[in-house]
Amino acid sequence: MQDDYGSIWSYRAKWAYLLALVGVLLAPVFYVIYISFNEYGFAARIYEFTLEWYVVVLGDKILVASLEWTGYLALASVLSSVPMGLLAAKFYKRTRHKVAFVTLMLLPLFVPADIMASSLLVYFKNLNRVFEGLSDALGSELFYGWFDLGFLTAWIGQVLYTVPYAFVVILITMSRYRDQQTEAARGCGASAWQAFWQVEFPQIWVGVASSCAFVAILSFNEAPRTALLKGGFDTFANVLVAQMLNIGMSEESYAMAGIMSILSIAIIGSILIYSMARSERLERERRVKAQPLMSQ
Amino acid sequence: MAMKKSDTAAEDITGDLAVETFGVSKSYGQVRAVDEISVKVESGQYFVLLGPSGGGKTTLLRLIGGFVRPDAGRVLLHGQDVSNLPPNKRSTSMVFQSYALFPHMSVEKNVSYGLKLLKLPAPEIAEKVASILELVGLKGYNGRMPHELSGGQQQRVQLARSLVLESDILLLDEPLASLDANLRKDMCHELKRIQEQVGITFIHVTHNQEEALTIADRIAIIADGKMIEEGVPKEIYERPRKKFTADFIGQNNLIDGKIIGIDGNHVTIDLGFATVTVPRSEQSPDKGAEVTVSVPAEMIEITKEAPQDNEVSQFLQVVYEKETYLGFGSQHQILLPDGNGFVAMTKSSGEPFRLTHGDIAYVVWPTAAARLHTS
Amino acid sequence: MPNSALDNRTEGGRHPPASEGLWVRVLGENGVQKWVFYIPVVFMTLFLAVPMALTVVWSVFERTQFWMKPGLTLFAYETFFTSARAENYLFSMLHAAIAVVISFALAFPIAVFVRRRIPAALQHRVVLLFILPFMISELVRVFALRPVLGRNGVINTFLMDIGVISEPITVILFSPIGVVIGDVISFMPFMVFAGFLAMEAVQGYVFEVCEDLGARTLRAFREVIVPLAAPGIFAGSVFIFVNSVGGALVPTLLGGPGAVNAGLIVNQAIVAIDFPLAMAISAIMMATLMLLLYIGHRMFDLTKILEPLS
Numbered sequence: 001m002q003d004d005y006g007s008i009w010s011y012r013a014k015w016a017y018l019l020a021l022v023g024v025l026l027a028p029v030f031y032v033i034y035i036s037f038n039e040y041g042f043a044a045r046i047y048e049f050t051l052e053w054y055v056v057v058l059g060d061k062i063l064v065a066s067l068e069w070t071g072y073l074a075l076a077s078v079l080s081s082v083p084m085g086l087l088a089a090k091f092y093k094r095t096r097h098k099v100a101f102v103t104l105m106l107l108p109l110f111v112p113a114d115i116m117a118s119s120l121l122v123y124f125k126n127l128n129r130v131f132e133g134l135s136d137a138l139g140s141e142l143f144y145g146w147f148d149l150g151f152l153t154a155w156i157g158q159v160l161y162t163v164p165y166a167f168v169v170i171l172i173t174m175s176r177y178r179d180q181q182t183e184a185a186r187g188c189g190a191s192a193w194q195a196f197w198q199v200e201f202p203q204i205w206v207g208v209a210s211s212c213a214f215v216a217i218l219s220f221n222e223a224p225r226t227a228l229l230k231g232g233f234d235t236f237a238n239v240l241v242a243q244m245l246n247i248g249m250s251e252e253s254y255a256m257a258g259i260m261s262i263l264s265i266a267i268i269g270s271i272l273i274y275s276m277a278r279s280e281r282l283e284r285e286r287r288v289k290a291q292p293l294m295s296q
Numbered sequence: 297m298a299m300k301k302s303d304t305a306a307e308d309i310t311g312d313l314a315v316e317t318f319g320v321s322k323s324y325g326q327v328r329a330v331d332e333i334s335v336k337v338e339s340g341q342y343f344v345l346l347g348p349s350g351g352g353k354t355t356l357l358r359l360i361g362g363f364v365r366p367d368a369g370r371v372l373l374h375g376q377d378v379s380n381l382p383p384n385k386r387s388t389s390m391v392f393q394s395y396a397l398f399p400h401m402s403v404e405k406n407v408s409y410g411l412k413l414l415k416l417p418a419p420e421i422a423e424k425v426a427s428i429l430e431l432v433g434l435k436g437y438n439g440r441m442p443h444e445l446s447g448g449q450q451q452r453v454q455l456a457r458s459l460v461l462e463s464d465i466l467l468l469d470e471p472l473a474s475l476d477a478n479l480r481k482d483m484c485h486e487l488k489r490i491q492e493q494v495g496i497t498f499i500h501v502t503h504n505q506e507e508a509l510t511i512a513d514r515i516a517i518i519a520d521g522k523m524i525e526e527g528v529p530k531e532i533y534e535r536p537r538k539k540f541t542a543d544f545i546g547q548n549n550l551i552d553g554k555i556i557g558i559d560g561n562h563v564t565i566d567l568g569f570a571t572v573t574v575p576r577s578e579q580s581p582d583k584g585a586e587v588t589v590s591v592p593a594e595m596i597e598i599t600k601e602a603p604q605d606n607e608v609s610q611f612l613q614v615v616y617e618k619e620t621y622l623g624f625g626s627q628h629q630i631l632l633p634d635g636n637g638f639v640a641m642t643k644s645s646g647e648p649f650r651l652t653h654g655d656i657a658y659v660v661w662p663t664a665a666a667r668l669h670t671s
Numbered sequence: 672m673p674n675s676a677l678d679n680r681t682e683g684g685r686h687p688p689a690s691e692g693l694w695v696r697v698l699g700e701n702g703v704q705k706w707v708f709y710i711p712v713v714f715m716t717l718f719l720a721v722p723m724a725l726t727v728v729w730s731v732f733e734r735t736q737f738w739m740k741p742g743l744t745l746f747a748y749e750t751f752f753t754s755a756r757a758e759n760y761l762f763s764m765l766h767a768a769i770a771v772v773i774s775f776a777l778a779f780p781i782a783v784f785v786r787r788r789i790p791a792a793l794q795h796r797v798v799l800l801f802i803l804p805f806m807i808s809e810l811v812r813v814f815a816l817r818p819v820l821g822r823n824g825v826i827n828t829f830l831m832d833i834g835v836i837s838e839p840i841t842v843i844l845f846s847p848i849g850v851v852i853g854d855v856i857s858f859m860p861f862m863v864f865a866g867f868l869a870m871e872a873v874q875g876y877v878f879e880v881c882e883d884l885g886a887r888t889l890r891a892f893r894e895v896i897v898p899l900a901a902p903g904i905f906a907g908s909v910f911i912f913v914n915s916v917g918g919a920l921v922p923t924l925l926g927g928p929g930a931v932n933a934g935l936i937v938n939q940a941i942v943a944i945d946f947p948l949a950m951a952i953s954a955i956m957m958a959t960l961m962l963l964l965y966i967g968h969r970m971f972d973l974t975k976i977l978e979p980l981s
Contacts, residue, residue, distance in 0.1 A: 014784045018797070021777065025804035025856060028815035031825065035818060042818050088711035096325070104715050110910060110960055111723070112917025114934035115953045118941055122729055122950060123722040125738070156718055163711070180396040183363050184454075186383040187390040188410030188461065202400045214806070221808030224920060228941070237810055244814060244924065257811045264806045272799050279792065285443060
């Protein structure tokens with residue numbers, strides 16, 4: 001696809017544009033991080049580097065508590081969305097109703113956060129009422145408050161949000177896997193689970209790990225759905241939004257934004273670096289394989 | 297070192313049949329991939345499923361192996377109905393066309409995979425792996441990784457992986473298709489040697505006739521989801537019963553005609569532009585029946601002068617068209633009086649061929665060489 | 672001589688009993704394993720499809736002081752259409768459309784460039800490059816526009832410093848323009864991904880054929896590439912459009928007083944404890960979404976996007 005006749009400058013210009021666009025998208029974020037290290041905050045004439053604001057944020061008990069809750073929610077999301085994405089990818093391969101299934105799985109991408117969250121809010125309230133009625137009919141309190149706004153409801157919102165991403169990433173990874181290998185394993189006597197765990201998973205684990213990282217970051221960064229569906233706790237992002245709207249942009253806000261961004265950049269950056277290192281290694285292997293095979 | 301199935305397994309077997317299917321069918325949506333096929337495979341046989349691509353032979357193999365569930369009919373292995381059992385519960389093993397070695401495991405780990413699942417003790421596993429690798433000609437390759445092996449070697453490892461489990465039935469799904477021509481011939485003989493040495497049943501799927509004829513004890517022709525015909529290679533090649541078989545195997549000329557006379561063991565056919573006499577077939581068609589005559593191209597002799605009318609050969613007057621040199625012989629394109637094409641093969645004799653385009657000529661064949669087909 | 676372990680295996684393991692228990696016959700050979708694959712479908716149906724469907728039902732309920740009661744009234748819709756909300760909804764759709772067009776113009780050429788000029792192995796790395804901004808919280812990326820676009824922000828300070836302007840430009844923040852900028856920054860990475868996915872439908876040889884036939888770049892683009900990539904482009908556009916109209920985050924942070932979209936109105940309705948109204952707006956939003964997807968499918972056959980995935 002290299003255009004031997006094309007101008008090298010037009011090629012470079014296009015690359016420059018590409019990088020510029022990424023730069024424009026990232027620049028405001030880096031600017032925020034830059035400000036967060038400033039002793040005097042935003043719009044100050046002088047710049048003095050300090051970690052003070054980060055210390056303040058990480059020392060604040062309420063903020064740390066919200067950070068913990070964010071962590072739990074992210075962990076819960078990863079532990080449920082990634083396996084669900086895996087199951088969905090396998091289901092997709094076997095089912096005959098592929099279009100309907102994919103539509104269902106990818107629908108959350110097309111329903112805006114606030115809309116989905118408000119519908120779920122009403123849904124949970126109604127579910128509670130239904131369950132309460134059921135409980136009363138059975139004369140016990142067994143089904144009371146299952147869907148009270150709390151961790152469970154926030155978790156369900158997160159799962160709905162993140163499953164499509166896990167699904168797509170894993171599906172793409174699996175498309176490079178050959179099903180004959182599972183069949184060969186079954187033919188050797190492996191059960192379905194053994195074939196998956198011993199033969200398939202070792203070949204798709206990179207995709208699964210990536211989707212874990214994505215789901216964790218998406219969950220960690222998410223604000224609108226959690227805001228409506230949580231109860232009894234706040235996530236880090238929720239606190240940040242509340243601060244933004246009520247107090248305005250304080251130095252702590254910048255530090256909080258900085259924490260969120262640095263975390264995401266670190267994780268994605270390491271995936272990028274790892275995948276580049278890995279593809280170097282695979283490329284070397286491929287060159288060995290590509291030696292002309294003689295009839296042996 | 298021969299790996300024989302255990303003696304107790306021999307007592308287990310009900311009758312001689314390793315595999316039997318009763319009217320198995322499988323559809324994918326509107327497409328009927330396998331349409332009520334009943335086939336019998338005897339123990340210790342090298343059985344080949346031969347047919348055009350997409351004809352259902354692979355699906356049939358997978359039905360036997362348990363990778364696909366039949367919509368109708370039953371599959372029996374050694375007399376037991378296994379129709380509902382998954383592959384890991386059947387006494388079959390499968391060798392695939394390609395990409396079926398576990399890339400993240402060495403040759404040793406690949407071959408010992410099934411044995412490890414059976415929780416056999418490690419020394420025993422090592423011993424079995426060593427002897428099976430020797431059997432397939434890969435002694436010492438234990439530590440290699442799949443991507444370090446050539447195509448032929450990879451297939452041998454697959455073979456080893458399946459054989460080491462000592463199943464009674466080995467299924468092979470176009471195992472030689474991804475190998476180049478020379479290698480294919482060698483591996484073909486290898487497979488036969490191994491099968492004879494081990495003594496188990498092999499069921500081999502291919503679309504390559506030469507492979508099938510070389511290697512099989514028995515061939516079943518599968519096309520359009522149906523079993524067309526079944527028999528030993530010699531029969532299939534020399535005396536095909538069905539028109540499809542004659543068309544598919546070898547190079548045969550098929551001409552349609554009508555029966556105008558029956559005389560003992562011979563039948564007179566009116567081809568429209570000539571009449572010929574053909575030996576009677578097993579089916580007994582009546583006078584007036586529409587039939588097809590097939591004549592093998594390599595049994596044809598081409599002459600300039602009209603041959604004598606006699607009982608041992610038949611001839612047709614034709615127009616000669618063109619010779620194509622093939623090396624070991626030549627293929628001749630010929631025009632029949634009704635406008636259809638006709639092909640003859642002759643061996644290179646060192647003498648130049650003396651007919652040219654447009655010459656009137658005669659094609660002659662031994663009466664006994666032609667076959668009659670009703671379907 | 673075959674040893675005993677093998678004998679056991681041949682008898683018990685590889686030749687299983689001919690009859691199967693009822694349990695196996697009911698659940699199939701794999702028992703538990705079969706239904707576990709239905710968990711995603713069940714989950715999504717229970718928590719996405721059902722609530723979405725019920726939204727329409729709830730939108731015709733009657734409002735009560737703290738909740739709502741079952742009924743059949745179009746009061747919520749009336750409230751919506753007779754107030755400034757309907758106007759705001761339409762305006763927000765306009766802004767969203769502008770955001771889509773800008774995003775497309777900026778992002779799609781990148782997808783074409785990558786597909787055409789960059790070797791296959793590297794293409795995925797470029798995708799990864801755009802995942803980075805996507806993975807930084809929308810919250811932070813939008814919030815970060817305030818110190819950039821504001822009165823004392825980077826842009827104004829810079830322009831004033833070099834003397835281009837003497838007064839800070841205020842129209843780029845806390846205004847519809849700010850909202851459009853915010854939407855573009857928020858969602859453009861997704862347009863890049865959608866563009867990549869769309870361009871999977873355009874094989875490398877298409878470019879070569881175009882050049883061979885002498886089609887100039889713009890014409891090739893218009894008549895060949897865009898039609899092939901249409902399904903992916905459309906999906907990306909719908910995503911941006913719908914999230915711009917329905918996401919409250921951007922107008923909340925960058926829109927200032929009066930710049931509202933559907934998402935914001937829904938939030939306001941919930942804060943005002945007017946659930947039927949919130950549901951009505953949600954229902955209208957979802958109807959808009961369904962309509963767009965349906966039109967797109969009829970025009971472009973959106974199922975083509977899935978081909979690279981199978």
